[in-house]
Amino acid sequence: METGQREDQRAATQRRRTQLLEAAERVVLRDGPEASMNAIAAEAGITKPILYRHFGDKSGLYRALAKRHTDALLATLRTALDSPGDRRDRVEATLHAYLSAIETRPQVYRFLMHPAETPSDEKGFDVGRHSVPLLRRMGEDLGEVIAERLDLGPDTREVARVWGHGIVGMMYAAGDWWLGERPLSRDLLVRHLADLLWGRLAETGDRAGSRGL
Amino acid sequence: METGQREDQRAATQRRRTQLLEAAERVVLRDGPEASMNAIAAEAGITKPILYRHFGDKSGLYRALAKRHTDALLATLRTALDSPGDRRDRVEATLHAYLSAIETRPQVYRFLMHPAETPSDEKGFDVGRHSVPLLRRMGEDLGEVIAERLDLGPDTREVARVWGHGIVGMMYAAGDWWLGERPLSRDLLVRHLADLLWGRLAETGDRAGSRGL
DNA sequence: GACTGCTGTTACCGCAAGTAACTAGCATGT
DNA sequence: ACATGCTAGTTACTTGCGGTAACAGCAGTC
Structure with missing residues (x-):
């Protein structure tokens, strides 16, 4: 017909x-x-x-599979980054969004983060770079947002990219560890991480008898 | 004989x-x-x-292989963490030590960080946990050092662990990105990361016309 | 009817992980 | 002298996976 x-x-x-x-x-x-x-x-x-x-090939399938979740997660984070409140609220909301996502579906998370790639040859360099690992994409995105919204002097873009990747890495490693051991609540984890970003490391005094960090 | x-x-x-x-x-x-x-x-x-x-099996070989370099890198970082100067100097020295290590031998780094594991079964749970990935060990170590040297109130140990993993993740992701693109000098990268840890994110004002980060 | 383009199949290649069964050297206990 | 046990080494195999022909059926189009 x-x-x-x-x-x-x-x-x-x-x-x-x-x-x-x-x-x-x-x-x-x-x-x-x-x-x-x-x-x-x-x-x-x-x-x-x-x-x-x-x-x-297999990596093509996995890339297609990863792209769906990656896009979804990035959209979620983007929303959190635009949430109402002051800067600290936004940062905490974003951390919560990320941790909540990996907590809800740890298997998806493991798949996205540890893709067990076996590329070996990579003929040419695939133009559609969907394969850019999740961490990189998150880092770049956050860097852009930071550069948009903060004035960090003449090298703003440079600093913003460094911070974007740095903050994402912080979130990632802390989240990965937390997901494995769950030694504290998500709320507390978020607060401690935000404290770290808010300079509490620099403010805190040395412990008595220590040579200082 | x-x-x-x-x-x-x-x-x-x-x-x-x-x-x-x-x-x-x-x-x-x-x-x-x-x-x-x-x-x-x-x-x-x-x-x-x-x-x-x-x-x-293969993962056993790779674990043995990884352990050597992991131990060496951890020793290097430990030394940097004990270097003279104030806290900021030590942090920068540690960042430098790490980045210098991965910069000098990127192939070793890739092997350690992306081991392409194929465990699948993990019968029992291997008591000798040499296989604990590098990131975790670095995070735990740094957490211990922080807990030793800083007084972070009643939950010092908890906070220190979070920070340990967080800072290590920051170092890791920024280093991984930097190693791939090299958009700035190591010195600058270290400075920007240290600035981030020193609370510059919280101090910096919004860019004009932005809704604020 | 011939062509295109999709769906799907069976049957195969090459190669890597891992194992079984066996041999050879060498120091020891009797 | 002889058997025991422990190591280092071998060849030859099984199993399973990624990936690839080569082929068959079923639309709609010219």
Whole structure:
């Protein structure tokens, strides 16, 4: 039947693609990032070569998979960064947003952060750099926001980028550790991190008998 | 010949082990972490099963390999943390020590930070936790130092751990980004990071026309 | 009817991790 | 002298994964 032109085809292909991605996600969340292509194909009810037609190779599939969550997380953080209140409120809201995200779905988090890549050759340099790891993208984004909103003198852009990556790294490492051990509440963690960013390290006096940090 | 007792045997085994580790290191530094056990064995002039006798499996070998560099780096940082000067000097010295280390031997760094682990089962929980990733160990160590030297009130230990992991993460992410792009000198990078830790984020005024960070 | 472009298949290659079974040297206990 | 035990070493194998032909069926288009 003359159902449609080429657009229908393309749309159908896209739908199939997202179906495959959803199957892949189910498997990855169940088996971890070392899930085999066979397992993913089986979950989707098909066989390997189709996955390869859609995504090129395994890293292509994983990149597509990562992009969805990465975009979602970045949007969430962006919202938090625009939340009402003073600067400290915004920073705490952003930390909360991030920690809440990784706390809610730790498996997704592990997948995004420890992708167990096996690229080896990387012919050319893939123009669409969706593959830029999450940390970098978060760092760059935060750097831009900082540069937009703060006046840090002549090298504002430079400083802002450093801070963006630095703050993101702080959030990342503290979050990773916290997620593993959960030695305190999220509220407290956020407060301590914000205290650190607010210069409490510089203000605090040495402990008696110590040579000072 | 009655060369020796059992101690000689054990010592010889240890020597052999470090020889194998050195061969493995050569290969990993040349081929990256995806080096095959066959390649490593060949470099050492032997065949696979011997590697497996010494290290159990691939991750065992990699853990042993990582431990050497991890210990060395931690010792370096510890020294920097004890360097003379005021607190800011020490912090900057530590940042310099870390950045200098990763700058000097980026391949080692990549190996340590992105080990491409394939554990999958982890039978029991290996008591000797040499495998604790570098970031965690650095964070814990720094946390201890902070708790030793600073008085942060009743929850000093808690706060110190958070800060330890946070600062290490800051150093890590900024260093990783910097190592890839090198957009500024190491000196400047260190200064900006120290500024961040010294509360400049809180002190700086909003940019005109911005809603404030 | 021939062409294109998608869906899907089976059957294979190459290669890496890991294991089984076996041999050879060498120091020790009897 | 002989057996024991411990190490270093081997060849040859199994299993499983990423990835790739080569092929078949089913739309709609010219």
